[in-house]
Amino acid sequence: MTLTDQEIEAARRATFDLGPGYPQIALPGYLRSAYLEERIVEDVALANPPAWDTTWQAAVDTGLEEAVRSMLRLPAGSYDSVSPALSGSVALDRALVAALAMSGDDGHRSTINVVTTTPSIDIMPLFLGERSQVVTRYAHSRDGDPATLDRDAVLRRIADVRASTNTGLVVLLTSPENPTGAVWRPEDLKAIGDACFEAGGVLVVDHTFLTAGVHGRADVECTWQAFGAGEDWIAIWDTGKTFGLNGDKLGFLVSGSTRTTDAVRRSLSVMQYDVSRRQKVLFAELFRRAARMDYVGHLTSVCCRNLAVAADMVTARSGLRIRRPAAGSLLLLELPPGADDERTRCRLLRAGIGVVAGSVFFHAGPRPRNLLRVALARDPDYFADGFSRLIEHVTEG
Ligand SMILES: Cc1ncc(COP(=O)(O)O)c(C=O)c1O
Secondary structure, eight states: OOHHHHHHHHHHHOSEEOOSSSOBSOOOHHHHGGGGOHIIIIIIITOOTTTSOHHHHHHHHHHHHHHHHHHHTOOTTOSSEEEEESSHHHHHHHHHHHHHHHHTTTTTSSEEEEEEEESOOTHHHHHHHTOTTEEEEEEEOGGGOTTOOOHHHHHHHHHHHHHSTTEEEEEEEESSOTTTOOOOOHHHHHHHHHHHHHTTOEEEEEOTTTTSSSSOGGGSOOHHHHHOSSSSEEEEEESTTTSOOTTOOOEEEEESSHHHHHHHHHHHHHHOSOOOHHHHHHHHHHHHHHHHHTHHHHHHHHHHHHHHHHHHHHHTSTTOEEEOOSSSSEEEEEOOTTOOHHHHHHHHHHTTEEOEEGGGGOOSSOOOSSEEEEEOOBOHHHHHHHHHHHHHHHHHO
16 A cells, blocks of 8 residues: 555544644634635636736746745745645656656666665655656665665765766655654765766755754755755755645745756646646745744644653553654654554554554665554644554554
8 A cells, every 4th residue: 555545544534643744733823814815816816817917927926936935945036946836746756757857868868767765755666666767776774773864875876876877867865754754964965965966967855844843944954055056956845744734735846957947847847837826825825924923833843742742652651662753743653573564554543543554665675564654743632632542552452
């Protein structure tokens, strides 16, 4: 079962849904009311020419770009482009297509090596498996600890690709990682990016959890901070893990160079005419209000509180352990030796508790079967209730 299949099962069947990473928390009134703004619906979303004109369209686009730049703290006017996409996975898919086209020299190279990490979300291997010219090379975490990222393992994989002839290179990282919450340190991100660029490759970094989780903003080095403008990098961010809006979401692609901007524009134009005008004005408004009211700080405090509650409940039980995430809004719960994550997930689901089996995140090498992924971005009472039932069920065996 894919990660998405498991998340859908949890969302549809569990009374206590601790599966998907999308927040399910009471939306603060200042965000809720943005949905009811008549100005957005009547004057913007549903207006057509001749009442609507191109200067207003430009204002909508600029408004979204300014709002997302302030949300991500992207310096104004720098970097060639910030492009909206229909969701995070669309943004990631299009970033990969753009990077593959660039490193494949638009079809002149027969193979492209993609260096990426395991454990990581399975949409990466699933996307890559759809493309016949791609060879995926996994860098494992260090010393068998899933949450310890290994810069040297990535650099070795890049060196392997350099040693082979006429192949393109794409390096695909995620920071913070899903499911471990691991973060690439600034010096490691820099070393990997520099090696990638030196080899003529394209760096894609998924920062989806940048604004969602137990960490502070300064704890995550962003691609734009590490490399500035001019290099061939594409960064991804999406709204889904930060704003829980039951499926309303946008993805964004930030490009580091004019080459990546051109490739991103081409890949996006295959897929989408445009994001709807309503989504553009709605999300611009949500970002402005979120920045003013420190919504990210609110989400962080919810996740931290739930992490503390989970840690307390687990220390009272023998045989279980939590792996504290450095960042992000997900928790890995370690089951006693001999446990089977998928069987445990199904048993929990029958008891009304939705989680994700950890083995789905391991794509090469050893595949631990004793990890469950639990979402922290839930209302605290609901989380405490759901997590205590989860513990009861897994310890009952
Ligand atoms: C790291 C990461 N990137 C991208 C995505 C895809 O986002 P979406 O489901 O909003 O398309 C996910 C979803 O789980 C994710 O965890």
